[in-house]
Structure formats: structure tokens, C-alpha cells
Amino acid sequence: MTTTTDALLTLTGIRKHYGGVYALQGVDFEVRPGEVHGLVGANGAGKSTLIKIVSGAEKADEGTASLNGEALGDTVKALRAGIATVYQDPQLFGELTVAENVFVGRELRRNYLVDWREQQRRATELLTSLGLSEKLAGQRVADLSVAEQQLVSVAKALAHEARILILDEPSAILTDREIETLFTAIRTLKDRGVGIIYVSHRLDELAQITDRVTVLRDGKVVASEPTKDLTVRQIAELMVGHAINGTTAEAGAPQGEPVLRVEDLNRRNRFTNVSLEVRPGEIVSLFGLVGSGTGSIARAIYGVEPADSGTVRTGQTAMLPGDRSRQGVFATKTVGFNISIASLKGLWLKRKQERRTAIEFIERMQIKTPGPNALIATLSGGNQQKVVLARQLVERPEVLVLEEPTQGVDVGAKEEIHGLVRDIVGQGTAVLLVSSDLPEVMSLAEKILVVRGGRITARFDRGAAQADVLAAAAGDE
Ligand SMILES: Nc1ncnc2c1ncn2[C@@H]1O[C@H](COP(=O)(O)OP(=O)(O)OP(=O)(O)O)[C@@H](O)[C@H]1O
Ligand SMILES: [Mg+2]
Structure with a gap:
């Protein structure tokens, strides 16, 4: 990849490891103004880690990150520089209204007092520009659907004049109509010169919304091309490293x-x-x-x-909870425990067999982990999801x-x-x-x-x- 001077965000030689696991092994990545840059890769490829480094939530071991030539380091710097991140699980205050959430921490003031009316007015303007109902501004966030909450997070980014907007799997829970709304919002931001990083497992979306796609595999960039030069199948094969x-x-x-x-x-x-x-x-x-x-x-x-x-x-009946972070995993336990919990009925003699089963499922489901003794919290989001599913399949x-x-x-x-x-x-x-x-x-x-x-x-x-x-x-x- 050639580094152009007109890049807004530039990452060079980013490395990050967690213990013996190399999450990123020398990644170069850049986003230009007005570019929607798709970031894809198999579960555990390093997408979330890269995003955390951009947003300042994690520190790289090596490499540099800069926005318009200015070095980025921590969360505060990133926020000040105008990097907004929308996580899959919208991080909003449920008890506050939509308008309050949009301006929380950066309230609009008049004579030192929060100007509620102006906030309400501006929020309404933003929401309608995203195709949302104008009534939304006054509603409590807890009363909205998760999809609406996610769009509120986008409105919040818009309000704060973000220069880089990061969306980590935004579409996983949205209906087609909501995805259209999201895409309209993305296009609005694009026209204003905002650079957008779009993480998604829905590869067919990439052609619709992205200008460029970067594929990560095992912490390395294996391709970074204009979207029009890649087919969905090619992207999928680059992700997994073999023909599908x-x-x-x-x-x-x-x-x-x-x-x-x-x-x-x-x-x-x-x-x-x-x-x-x-x-x-x-x-x-x-x-x-x-x-x-x-x-x-x-x-x-x-x-x-x-x-x-x-x-x-x-x-x-067994169930697979829809919300894996809250109900799905035993967060402090190992991968092996999480797979075999259903069949662990106090018989320690069965342990060996359970270990074998856990290893078998780790292999078949391509769960990216050093092994059954690793803590589940160290797995990427998608890999945790696979563990929860493995548990149910083991149970038969x-x-x-x-x-x-x-x-x-x-x-x-x-x-x-x-x-x-x-x-x-x-x-x-x-x-x-x-x-x-x-x-x-x-x-x-x-x-x-x-x-x-x-x-x-x-x-x-x-x-x-x-x-x-x-x-x-x-x-x-
Ligand atoms: N806190 C941590 N401790 C140990 N290992 C970690 C930690 N966070 C991430 N990893 C490891 O780093 C690698 C990259 O994880 P990352 O979360 O960036 O993947 P991802 O591409 O976002 O995957 P997904 O599509 O499943 O969300 C994985 O092997 C993961 O297990
Ligand atoms: Mg992730």
C-alpha cells in the first residue's frame, strides 16, 4: 500500500500482542477524507483490536497512529481529534433522553446553564436528517429498540463533528430498512469529508457502502483494494486463506x-x-x-x-441466548469450562473426555484460542459466540x-x-x-x-x- 499525503488517518507498523497471542503483526492502514473503508477478517483476525488502538482504548506495542499528521495516543486525544466509535452494543445512558445522550459531556450552554431547548431542537434536526422520527429526541433511550439506539449513537457522532467514524458491526442487528437509514447517514457524513471505518461480516454490504476494503488475516493485512476490484467471493477467500x-x-x-x-x-x-x-x-x-x-x-x-x-x-429445551455478553458466557472461566458446562455433572472422571470434546469443537468450529485452558474473556467476540454454540451442540x-x-x-x-x-x-x-x-x-x-x-x-x-x-x-x- 502506498501512503498518500492526503490520508486523514494513518497507521503504520502497528503491532499488538496479548501474552503469547499476536493480535496485530505490523499493520499499515489509512483512511482518506470522505472514504468509507471496510475492515473485514475472520473471527479473531484483529479487527476490534485495530479499532481499539485507533480510538485509544488500547495501546499498540509498536507503530504509529496519526490523524492529519498529529500523533494519537490515548482515548482523550482520540476524542478531541474527532474520532467517534459506535460499538455493536450502543453505549448510551438508558435513563436519559435521546437529546441528553446526544449532547452528554458536551452540553450546549447558555449563560453557563444547559440549554435544554436548544439541545432538543438540534437533536430533532439531527434525527430527522437520519430519517428517524422527530418524536424520538424527547424519549428515554431505555424505551428504544437496540437498532434505534444504534442510530442515536450515529446521531451523537454527527453532533460532535466527528472526522473519523468507526462502526464495529453496526448492521448485525438492523433490519433492511434500518440499514438503509444507516447507509444514508454514512453517505451524509461522507459528503462532509468524514472518514469512515466500517467493520462487518455481511460481505454483500461492502459493495453497497464501501470505497475500499482491507482484509485482515491473523493480524496481518492480506489485501487493501478499491471495493470495485474485489468480488464477495474473493474477499471471503482472502479472509480464510483458501478457496471456499x-x-x-x-x-x-x-x-x-x-x-x-x-x-x-x-x-x-x-x-x-x-x-x-x-x-x-x-x-x-x-x-x-x-x-x-x-x-x-x-x-x-x-x-x-x-x-x-x-x-x-x-x-x-436448551437455549442460545441472543445476547452473548450478558447471558452467554461464564466470563471468568476457561474456554473448556464454557464448552462442557452442560455435561459437567460433578463427575471428575469424565474430565479427560470433556477435554477431548472441547478440543474437537475448538478445531471444527475454528475457535481461535491457544486451547481449552485459555480464559474465555481473551477471545474475540465471534469466537465467544462459537463457544456458546459449541456448548449447546455438545449437549445434543x-x-x-x-x-x-x-x-x-x-x-x-x-x-x-x-x-x-x-x-x-x-x-x-x-x-x-x-x-x-x-x-x-x-x-x-x-x-x-x-x-x-x-x-x-x-x-x-x-x-x-x-x-x-x-x-x-x-x-x-
Ligand atoms: N484481552 C485479550 N487477551 C488476550 N487475547 C486477546 C485479548 N483481546 C483480543 N485477544 C486476541 O487477539 C486476537 C484478535 O482479536 P480481535 O478481538 O481483534 O478479533 P476480531 O477480528 O475483532 O474478531 P471478531 O470478528 O470475532 O470480533 C484474537 O486471537 C483474540 O483472542
Ligand atoms: Mg471484534
């Missing part, structure tokens, strides 16, 4: 009586008259766009948020409810995980797959139940056209 074969979906062989039976399930303001059945060896999918009610239905099925009426009959329950099983997981491991799911289904597990990832649903599910407005509005069998399923979910007749 398309997966062929095999039809399963469901047998016998249903082991999960849901009848007439209702919860006020959430979902209505939901009925479904899953047989051993079968994958049934609940597919809906974010906000359709699939998440609430899943939570009612595993009982964390009981329904008002209706019945759920099942074997031993009679019924498994999988909620967004590959969210945040890279393309290479995704196929492998789909293979593992097919394996346990082949051994007789009944899977209810709750996913907003349409290609995933199309490739895994035997039956697809489309949820819209809290109701199952359409049913499809394997082989249906993807466009028809999407149209049903979006409500286009």
Missing part, C-alpha cells in the same frame, strides 16, 4: 412424533396465536425481520418470558432452540457451524431455528414459518424461492 466451496443443502429425514409442540401461544402486544411443531431430525425456522416478534416467541418457548396463554410441550438435547446462531461469525466458520447443526439433527435432535439471516434459513430449514407483526403469516417448505420468503416477511403482497 459452496455448501449443498441436504434434505433431512424427519421421523416420528413432534418433540416440540407449541399451541395457540399468545402474549399481549407481542405475538398472537402461534402454533408450530418440530419433529426429531427436523429443522423448522421462525423467520422474521427485526421487530417481527420472533425473539419474543423464542423466549416464551424456553420460558424466560412466559406467554399469557397457550401451551408448549417439549423435551429438555432432544430439542434445541437456536437463536441467531451465527450472528457475528465469519464466513468460513459459518459453513462449519451449519455442518455441525446438520450433524446433530441427523442424530435426531429437533431444532427450532430463530434467525433473521435469510440465506442461513434457506440453507438449513425444512420448513420456514414467516412471522410478521407477531403472527405466523406464511409457511414455506424447503426449496421455496428466497424472494417469496422475503416478500412475505416484509409484507409485500
Whole structure:
């Protein structure tokens, strides 16, 4: 890569290690004004680490970072220089209003007093420019959806005249319409000369929004090219370092009586008259766009948020929590413990076998870790997600409810995980797959139940056209 003088942000020779793990091994990276720069790589490739170094949250062991020629070092410097970061989990104050959040720490003042009205006015202006409702400014952040909160974080960056905006997997939880809103906001910033770093596992988005793509593999830059010179397949292959074969979906062989039976399930303001059945060896999918009610239905099925009426009959249901950081991992424990916790029933004699299982899953799911004894907190986000999933697959329950099983997981491991799911289904597990990832649903599910407005509005069998399923979910007749 040639370093041009017109770069806004320039990183040279960045190295970072954690103990024996080399997260970044001499990375050069630059962002120009008005450029949307995609940053991609497999789970554990070093994306978040690079971002933390830019935002000052982590210190590089070696190398330099500068904005417009001025050296960056810590968080304060980075913030002053105009680097704004939107994390996947929006970091806002739930009890404050949207307007207060937008200006928190940099309140607009008049005669030393916070000018609430001006804040409200400016916030409303910003939100509407992002295509959001003008009513939002006065609402409490805790009452918004996660997607809305994320867009509020973008509004906040806009308010602070960011010169570099970093988005770490912003689209993972957004619906198509919200992604459009986000892209519109990105284009607005681009026109103002802001440099944008966009991290995503949704490779098809890159062509839509980025100008340049940098691919990281094992802490090194393996490509940095104009987006138009790369195909999605080339990017995927650069990420994993080898050719990728398309997966062929095999039809399963469901047998016998249903082991999960849901009848007439209702919860006020959430979902209505939901009925479904899953047989051993079968994958049934609940597919809906974010906000359709699939998440609430899943939570009612595993009982964390009981329904008002209706019945759920099942074997031993296990769940994959949607929010991995809060419920998914035992944060202070090792990778091995986190994989085998379900089968650890006090029998220390089984330890050896469990270690073997843990190693097997680490290999098959391509979990990037030194081994089962490493602490889970040292893994990258996507790799932690794989561990949580491994735990459920190890268990091989009679019924498994999988909620967004590959969210945040890279393309290479995704196929492998789909293979593992097919394996346990082949051994007789009944899977209810709750996913907003349409290609995933199309490739895994035997039956697809489309949820819209809290109701199952359409049913499809394997082989249906993807466009028809999407149209049903979006409500286009
Ligand atoms: N605090 C830490 N202690 C030890 N190792 C760490 C720590 N943070 C990150 N690592 C390691 O550094 C490497 C890069 O991790 P990073 O979080 O940057 O990956 P990533 O590209 O963001 O992956 P993902 O797509 O899963 O979010 C990984 O091998 C990870 O295990
Ligand atoms: Mg990450």
C-alpha cells in the first residue's frame, strides 16, 4: 500500500500482542477524507483490536497512529481529534433522553446553564436528517429498540463533528430498512469529508457502502483494494486463506412424533396465536425481520418470558441466548469450562473426555484460542459466540432452540457451524431455528414459518424461492 499525503488517518507498523497471542503483526492502514473503508477478517483476525488502538482504548506495542499528521495516543486525544466509535452494543445512558445522550459531556450552554431547548431542537434536526422520527429526541433511550439506539449513537457522532467514524458491526442487528437509514447517514457524513471505518461480516454490504476494503488475516493485512476490484467471493477467500466451496443443502429425514409442540401461544402486544411443531431430525425456522416478534416467541418457548396463554410441550429445551455478553458466557472461566458446562455433572472422571470434546469443537468450529485452558474473556467476540454454540451442540438435547446462531461469525466458520447443526439433527435432535439471516434459513430449514407483526403469516417448505420468503416477511403482497 502506498501512503498518500492526503490520508486523514494513518497507521503504520502497528503491532499488538496479548501474552503469547499476536493480535496485530505490523499493520499499515489509512483512511482518506470522505472514504468509507471496510475492515473485514475472520473471527479473531484483529479487527476490534485495530479499532481499539485507533480510538485509544488500547495501546499498540509498536507503530504509529496519526490523524492529519498529529500523533494519537490515548482515548482523550482520540476524542478531541474527532474520532467517534459506535460499538455493536450502543453505549448510551438508558435513563436519559435521546437529546441528553446526544449532547452528554458536551452540553450546549447558555449563560453557563444547559440549554435544554436548544439541545432538543438540534437533536430533532439531527434525527430527522437520519430519517428517524422527530418524536424520538424527547424519549428515554431505555424505551428504544437496540437498532434505534444504534442510530442515536450515529446521531451523537454527527453532533460532535466527528472526522473519523468507526462502526464495529453496526448492521448485525438492523433490519433492511434500518440499514438503509444507516447507509444514508454514512453517505451524509461522507459528503462532509468524514472518514469512515466500517467493520462487518455481511460481505454483500461492502459493495453497497464501501470505497475500499482491507482484509485482515491473523493480524496481518492480506489485501487493501478499491471495493470495485474485489468480488464477495474473493474477499471471503482472502479472509480464510483458501478457496471456499459452496455448501449443498441436504434434505433431512424427519421421523416420528413432534418433540416440540407449541399451541395457540399468545402474549399481549407481542405475538398472537402461534402454533408450530418440530419433529426429531427436523429443522423448522421462525423467520422474521427485526421487530417481527420472533425473539419474543423464542423466549416464551424456553420460558424466560412466559406467554399469557397457550401451551408448549417439549423435551429438555436448551437455549442460545441472543445476547452473548450478558447471558452467554461464564466470563471468568476457561474456554473448556464454557464448552462442557452442560455435561459437567460433578463427575471428575469424565474430565479427560470433556477435554477431548472441547478440543474437537475448538478445531471444527475454528475457535481461535491457544486451547481449552485459555480464559474465555481473551477471545474475540465471534469466537465467544462459537463457544456458546459449541456448548449447546455438545449437549445434543432432544430439542434445541437456536437463536441467531451465527450472528457475528465469519464466513468460513459459518459453513462449519451449519455442518455441525446438520450433524446433530441427523442424530435426531429437533431444532427450532430463530434467525433473521435469510440465506442461513434457506440453507438449513425444512420448513420456514414467516412471522410478521407477531403472527405466523406464511409457511414455506424447503426449496421455496428466497424472494417469496422475503416478500412475505416484509409484507409485500
Ligand atoms: N484481552 C485479550 N487477551 C488476550 N487475547 C486477546 C485479548 N483481546 C483480543 N485477544 C486476541 O487477539 C486476537 C484478535 O482479536 P480481535 O478481538 O481483534 O478479533 P476480531 O477480528 O475483532 O474478531 P471478531 O470478528 O470475532 O470480533 C484474537 O486471537 C483474540 O483472542
Ligand atoms: Mg471484534
